[in-house]
Amino acid sequence: MKIWPDQKPYYSANQYFRDIFGEKVYKISLDIGCTCPTRDGTKGIGGCTFCSGRGSGDFAAAGDMSIREKIDRAIRLVAPKCNSGRYIAYLQSFSNTYGPVEKLVPVYEEILSDERIAGLSIGTRPDCLEDEMIKELGRLSEIKPLWIELGLQTIHQKTADLFHRGYDLPVYEDAVKRLSRVRIPIIVHLIVGLMSETYDDFMATVDYIANQPVSGIKLSMLHILKDSLLYEEYIQKPFPLLDEETYIKWVAEAITRLPRNMVVHRVTGDGNRRNLVAPQWSANKRHVLNGLHRYMAEHGMYQGCNYKPPCT
Numbered sequence: 001m002k003i004w005p006d007q008k009p010y011y012s013a014n015q016y017f018r019d020i021f022g023e024k025v026y027k028i029s030l031d032i033g034c035t036c037p038t039r040d041g042t043k044g045i046g047g048c049t050f051c052s053g054r055g056s057g058d059f060a061a062a063g064d065m066s067i068r069e070k071i072d073r074a075i076r077l078v079a080p081k082c083n084s085g086r087y088i089a090y091l092q093s094f095s096n097t098y099g100p101v102e103k104l105v106p107v108y109e110e111i112l113s114d115e116r117i118a119g120l121s122i123g124t125r126p127d128c129l130e131d132e133m134i135k136e137l138g139r140l141s142e143i144k145p146l147w148i149e150l151g152l153q154t155i156h157q158k159t160a161d162l163f164h165r166g167y168d169l170p171v172y173e174d175a176v177k178r179l180s181r182v183r184i185p186i187i188v189h190l191i192v193g194l195m196s197e198t199y200d201d202f203m204a205t206v207d208y209i210a211n212q213p214v215s216g217i218k219l220s221m222l223h224i225l226k227d228s229l230l231y232e233e234y235i236q237k238p239f240p241l242l243d244e245e246t247y248i249k250w251v252a253e254a255i256t257r258l259p260r261n262m263v264v265h266r267v268t269g270d271g272n273r274r275n276l277v278a279p280q281w282s283a284n285k286r287h288v289l290n291g292l293h294r295y296m297a298e299h300g301m302y303q304g305c306n307y308k309p310p311c312t
Contacts, residue, residue, distance in 0.1 A: 002260075002302040009296045010255050010303035013216070013265040017088070020145065025118055026082040028074035031093040032067075032107050037127065039094070043166040046229045047094075048151075050163055050191070052275065053227035067110045075116065086118040088145075097137075097148075098128040105136045112144050119145035121187070126150055126175035127167040138182030147215065148179055149187040155205045159194050163230070176212060185215035187265055192250055193222045193242035199250060206254040211310045216263030219254065221247055223271040224278045231277060244281040248292050252301050260304035267292055 006015045017025045038044040065073070075087060089111045097104065112120055120140070129148075140146055152172055154160055160168075179186055188209055192202060209217060221242060224234045242250070251267055258264070268288045276283055296302065 001297065001300050002304070009293065009301060010258075010264045010267075011260060011262065013263055016216070016263040016265075021086065021118055023084050023086070024082070025084055025086045025088055026078045027088045027090040027121065028071065028078060029090045029092045030067075030070050030074060030111070032091055032096060032104075034091075034094045034096050034098050034104075036095040036098060036125065038164055038166045044164050046164075048153075048163050048165055049229040049233065050222060050225075051228055052225045052272065067107065068114065071111070071114055071116065085116060087116055088119045088121055089114075089117050090121045090123070092123050095124045095128045096122045097124040097130075097133050101130065101132050101136060104133070105140075108137075108140055112140060117144070119147070121147040121149055123149040123151070125167065126152070126172040129175050129178065131178065134178050134182060134184075137179075137184055141182070141184055145185075147185045147187055149189060149218070150175065151189045152209075153189060153191045154194055154197065154201075155208050156197065156201055159197055159201070162195055176214065180213050186213075187216040187218060187263075188212070188214050189218045189220070191222050192219055192247060192254075195222070195239055202250060203254065203257065206257050207308070210258050210262070210307060214262070216265045217258065218266040219251055219264075220266060220269035221279065221282050223269055223276060223282065225271060226275040226277055234277070241279045243279070244288065244291065248288070248295050251292060252296050252299070253306070255296070255303050256301050256306040257308070258303055259307050259309070262303075264303065 001009065003009060004011055004015050006012055006018070008015070014024065036047055039047045071089065108120060108122070111117055137146060137148065150172065153163070153165065155169055157168060176186060190205060190209065224231055224241070255264060255267070268285055269282055270285065271282060273283050282288065
């Protein structure tokens, strides 16, 4: 069984950032006031149905503060467990390339100019990446490391329509091609156990991503949050969610199907406990992580052991 230097059976974000920066760095989450085309009426109202009221940025530093003040506040939250003094700023809330390029780029520049910030990770949607924006992101990536995080969740359009994603798979593929041209690393978000999806459906998405030109992947279970549209659907007509044992099995198998150089940035979610309705087991992140690592060790599983490269 292959074990990476940080003793995990996969190439973790912790190990990846150590490889890049030579030390442990922490992400700090910032909210720069963006929204999404599925929230402002362009493509819908209320966002993707699983998304929280804060656009999945429940832990982000937000409010009427300067960028410097937001960074200060975010650092204070992680300071007790981080002594390196270097951080990756994560623009997590909503779609952070959705807006005028001339207004957003100066915000990115201000963040990168902070001496404590080692890099910038920008969460967004594939349909919020104009050519001019990608050009500017490529320029900024030459100053400090920069990543783009894309919320794909699934390759299956039937499921995407259920949660109102608002774009088709070719839109994602086009964004990946254009980002790859300027050599910006891409991190793709997938949700495990989406409504109506089977094991085979999920593995089809994983196998697809495994052969995409992307740097990393984030996996999370489907959460039911009180301030999401999905909560109303779930209350009116409850549907089955994965139990912890099944979730661990699915994620373990997914990891084995990924190439060994693809970074596994996340294997479990971080839903806000105050708003979490289900699954309640997901609130104990450490327990899920330990269960995953134990399961993979017991079954001799590690990243890449079932990876199938594309036929040439």
